[in-house]
Amino acid sequence: MNADAPPENISKHASDHNPPHAQWANLQRASLQWGGRFSEGPAAIMQAINASIGFDYRLWREDIQGSLAHASMLASQGIISQSDEAAISAGLTEIGDAIAAGTFTFDPALEDIHTNIEAWLVGRIGEAGRRLHTARSRNDQVATDFKLWVRNAIDATDIQLRDLMRALADRAAEHAGAIMPGFTHLQTAQPVTFGHHLLAYVEMLARDRSRLADCRRRLNESPLGAAALAGTTFPIDRAMTAHSLGFDRPTANSLDSVSDRDFAIEFLSTLSIMAMHLSRFAEEIIIWVSAPYRFIRLSDAFTTGSSIMPQDMQEDKEAVFNAADAAELSIAAMTGMVRDMQADEVRMREAAGADYATATDLADYLVRDLGLPFRTAHHVTGRIVAAAEARGIDLADLPLAVMQEAEPRITEAVFATLSIEASVAARSAYGGTAPANVAREAAQWQESLR
Known part of the structure; x- marks a missing residue:
């Protein structure tokens, strides 16, 4: 089984599980935050709204990786015992093996991959598993897992782009002197070489890789230990977990740590630009291989009866100009408001003490x-x-x-x-x-x- 494929073994009933410990029947209730506060469970429609296991199962490697680092730090700081850490580590490793082998049963009633893994862990090792979540929240846990996943995706995409650039550079070297027409609006403008044309895409993809590297550099700060939003009262070592997970440093503000999704938007933006380059090249290939030109040939392995629609490169400037103007005005207004606002500390304190x-x-x-x-x-x-x-x-x-x-x-x-x-x-x-x-x-x- 491909562990990143949609899991076929997501059960619809908790009874489909067969953990070795009797306390399993209580895990769903215990895993709900402030479980003792509410007398009734959530309605089925709310469970459906909250459930994300159908897609966030892909974070399983990162969730286990982050939990292993967190448990190691807790033990190092004396927050949990070494024996608890050993049990947690062994249990998480077993879970990872089970997911990779396709024998792990996902339960949509447990909402997400994080709760599924934790519930299974407690089912395997008992009380030690309940201590794993000490000094963290699902907020910083999710943010950390997501950053790790995006970082891995960036690295994988970078390797692919590098391979594509090599292929283009190899072809450009082979055809450095092959003369072809350079087009404007499909009309011959000036002669160029085929190698020169191919190297144009190497330059575009190099910028894509540079943007990916920038995105990676900015996201490479660890949210783990920021807890729900205000930090934690436990004497944790955030630098230790950051280093263990390959981050450059821990994030500096707990509120920003758990709410930041800039890295995801930036990653999507970079992929969008890259996709435009690939689409542009695909349209050129369609032209080069077509009957009027026949500049290149492709084997049946890379040809079909469909086509890729071209990208309109003419109206790009208006949107950029408008966005820049709007950004300038928005930032100026926001700066003015910040300098103008006055805080009512008495009222804020009153509100901060409400709702337990x-x-x-x-x-x-x-x-x-x-x-x-x-x-x-x-x-x-x-x-x-x-x-x-x-x-x-x-x-x-x-x-x-x-x-x-x-x-x-x-x-x-x-x-x-x-x-x-x-x-x-x-x-x-x-x-x-x-x-x-x-x-x-x-x-x-x-x-x-x-």
């Missing part, structure tokens, strides 16, 4: 101070949030006794983590939202932009 915004900090406390597996901590947190919602109060106002109904080991120390000031200050890992981090980064940018 420190629930993640509560989950981190349960993992860090009580040693609960990450997924178990999220389930307990969901129950505590539900209790606060039922009483119409904030987490910080919930009596300790009520929290202890969900987890008896919770102590008064939990309340020190539930203020929004503590939440922000605790996210001091590189790229996190802690005020000291922000002040340092802002000063560096002010200096570099002078």
Whole structure:
């Protein structure tokens, strides 16, 4: 089986799975974020909307690669035990082998490739698998996997373009002196050589490769460790995971880390330009091989009865001029608005404390101070949030006794983590939202932009 082909073994029912552990029946519920908070599961239509396993299964290699690096870092930092890391590594390797062999059963009820792999891992190794998600979110996990995939795609495309350029250069060398007409509007304009004409496409493809290299250079920063959007309270080493995954450095801002998809748009843009070059060349080949010209011949292996429509190269300037004008005006307006805006810090603080915004900090406390597996901590947190919602109060106002109904080991120390000031200050890992981090980064940018 081609592991990158659409998987035929995506089951429609969880009962199609046969993991070796009894806890499998609870994995779907446990894998849902804040699973303890909601009494009813999502409607079937929402599952269909949320499910992406039908296409993001192609990220399986990158997801396993990122998880292996993350687990290694967690163990190195003492956040999980060496034995847990060993079990996670062995389990992920087994999963990778199963996917490659076509024996892994994908479950659309688990939404995506990331949850499918994690659920299978917990089914194989138990509690250690639940600790893998400590100090990361699906947000930075997805961003990291996607960057790794695009980077691999860039490298593969670059190899192909290099091979095409070599083929063109070889043909150009063979026909360096072969004279042919140079056309304008299909009318003979000036004589050129066939080799010269072929080398024009080598130049175009060289620019395509250069754009791919630029895209690769810009995307090659690791989002892993940025967590949901504000960073993490755990003492992670983002430089370690960045290096392990072949990135140049970790991303410098956690919010940008998980929301950035520039690299995907830039990759698509570069491929679009490259496709225009290939389409242009294909149209030239159609002309060269046609009956009026017969400049070249092609074997049956590369000819069909269809044709490729030509690209209109005449109206390119108007769109570029309009886009440049619009960009100039938009940037000027945005710069003016930024300099004009005034922040209402009191109102922002009020809003930041609403809707149980420190629930993640509560989950981190349960993992860090009580040693609960990450997924178990999220389930307990969901129950505590539900209790606060039922009483119409904030987490910080919930009596300790009520929290202890969900987890008896919770102590008064939990309340020190539930203020929004503590939440922000605790996210001091590189790229996190802690005020000291922000002040340092802002000063560096002010200096570099002078």
